Amino acid sequence: MNLILKNIKQLIGITENSDVIKKGTAQGEVTTLDNAYLIIRDNIIESFGPMSECPEVSMDSHDCSNRLLLPMYVDSHSHLVFAESRSGEMKMRLHGKTYQEIAETGGGILNSAAKLHAMSEQQLYDDAQVRLEQVIKQGTGAIEMKSGYGLSIEDEMKMLRVIRVLKSLSPIPIKSTFLGAHALPLEFKDNKDAYMYLVCNEMLPRIAGEGLADYIDIFCETGYFDLNDLKQIIEAGDKHGLKAKVHVNQFSTFGAVKLACEMGALSVDHLEVMNDEDYTALQNSNTIATGLPLCSLFLDIPYTPGRQLIDKNIPLAIASDFNPGSAPSSNLNLAFGLACSQMKLTPEEAFNALTYNAAFAMEVQDEVGSIQVGKKANLILTKPANGLEDIPYWFGDNMIESVIV
Ligand code: NIG
Ligand code: FE
Numbered sequence: 001m002n003l004i005l006k007n008i009k010q011l012i013g014i015t016e017n018s019d020v021i022k023k024g025t026a027q028g029e030v031t032t033l034d035n036a037y038l039i040i041r042d043n044i045i046e047s048f049g050p051m052s053e054c055p056e057v058s059m060d061s062h063d064c065s066n067r068l069l070l071p072m073y074v075d076s077h078s079h080l081v082f083a084e085s086r087s088g089e090m091k092m093r094l095h096g097k098t099y100q101e102i103a104e105t106g107g108g109i110l111n112s113a114a115k116l117h118a119m120s121e122q123q124l125y126d127d128a129q130v131r132l133e134q135v136i137k138q139g140t141g142a143i144e145m146k147s148g149y150g151l152s153i154e155d156e157m158k159m160l161r162v163i164r165v166l167k168s169l170s171p172i173p174i175k176s177t178f179l180g181a182h183a184l185p186l187e188f189k190d191n192k193d194a195y196m197y198l199v200c201n202e203m204l205p206r207i208a209g210e211g212l213a214d215y216i217d218i219f220c221e222t223g224y225f226d227l228n229d230l231k232q233i234i235e236a237g238d239k240h241g242l243k244a245k246v247h248v249n250q251f252s253t254f255g256a257v258k259l260a261c262e263m264g265a266l267s268v269d270h271l272e273v274m275n276d277e278d279y280t281a282l283q284n285s286n287t288i289a290t291g292l293p294l295c296s297l298f299l300d301i302p303y304t305p306g307r308q309l310i311d312k313n314i315p316l317a318i319a320s321d322f323n324p325g326s327a328p329s330s331n332l333n334l335a336f337g338l339a340c341s342q343m344k345l346t347p348e349e350a351f352n353a354l355t356y357n358a359a360f361a362m363e364v365q366d367e368v369g370s371i372q373v374g375k376k377a378n379l380i381l382t383k384p385a386n387g388l389e390d391i392p393y394w395f396g397d398n399m400i401e402s403v404i405v
Contacts, residue, residue, distance in 0.1 A: 008064040011036040015370040021360045023315035030348040040377040066384040072141025073332040076361035079323035083115035086324045109183035112149040141378030144362045148179030160212035178213035200236035208240035216242040220256040234263040261285035267361045282314045292321035293338035306343030317361040318353040337395025347389040379404040
């Protein structure tokens with residue numbers, strides 16, 4: 001695509017380079033330009049500047065008066081590939097059962113795995129493709145997707161092959177993560193070690209051998225997988241060249257953040273429950289903290305303490321966690337609103353968490369995540385707006401007029 005965008009009221013999220021993640025006071029720094037133009041050539045941001053310096057070019061032109069132009073969101077944590085809705089479980093919760101109780105009786109992740117097992121690979125792909133289109137319309141311009149509803153070698157590979165096809169056909173960058181250690185299948189109920197062996201020594205070598213995953217993940221939580229499993233997973237990932245992005249501290253804290261940080265995880269995600277040791281470990285590492293406010297809203301659990309993380313100079317990303325159990329929403333516009341109203345971030349901090357920093361959390365910072373010459377022109381054009389704060393202000397709505405991908 002070649003296009004010139006003119007009279008942009010505010011061009012938001014400009015960077016000169018994307019060498020370092022934003023943390024501390026830098027997390028709240030957003031460079032903007034009033035009354036700007038931007039030129040897209042061959043789908044890449046070629047140049048931008050003030051309207052007073054707008055060059056004469058012969059290409060399609062679009063007037064952006066009264067509107068903001070910003071980079072699309074980056075969703076560094078999703079479970080977009082899944083078989084079916086689990087709305088019945090929401091109903092059970094509203095009748096008094098907890099997320100953990102539902103999981104213990106074969107619901108939860110195991111429920112998703114049974115449904116995925118029964119679904120054809122083609123159908124799984126078709127449904128995921130529809131969801132991906134929806135995600136893009138909502139302003140997401142790059143996305144990570146996990147396996148983890150397979151829990152057998154065949155079904156984990158089925159999920160990852162679906163992600164591979166999405167990757168090859170998608171207009172936005174996609175990264176894939178192997179999450180074999182998501183829940184213990186019933187047949188391994190009393191033999192976690194055997195399942196861990198299967199994940200690390202049978203599933204992972206085949207998956208890595210076929211280049212089906214970019215990262216490795218585990219659900220490290222009371223009742224799921226423990227510190228010893230976390231260590232095994234990160235070591236196995238290292239052996240096969242897959243960095244770790246891990247689920248930790250959703251419901252409890254027992255040293256997982258420290259271990260993941262010490263072992264060089266790219267990101268630790270969830271972090272709803274945090275103690276001093278967890279903060280210190282993050283401060284002494286390069287690991288990125290990732291908050292998932294749509295999950296907190298849906299399950300009515302605490303929000304990731306975003307304000308504290310930023311005040312402690314820890315880089316924060318925010319992602320959707322889109323999945324059928326704990327976050328059936330991929331809407332990062334709503335996540336933006338929650339980041340401000342519930343996690344007490346400024347609009348600028350939340351914006352950086354959802355764009356620039358999230359790009360680092362899935363290593364696409366050279367391609368997307370800011371308005372920078374040479375990056376992909378994956379852009380959000382808003383409806384008429386006063387400023388960036390209008391997005392979290394009109395929470396639950398969508399300030400997007402159109403997206404350019
Ligand atoms: O990130 N916490 C573990 N995994 C997902 C939920 C999975 C599910 O309930 O299907 C999450 O919240
Ligand atoms: Fe998740």
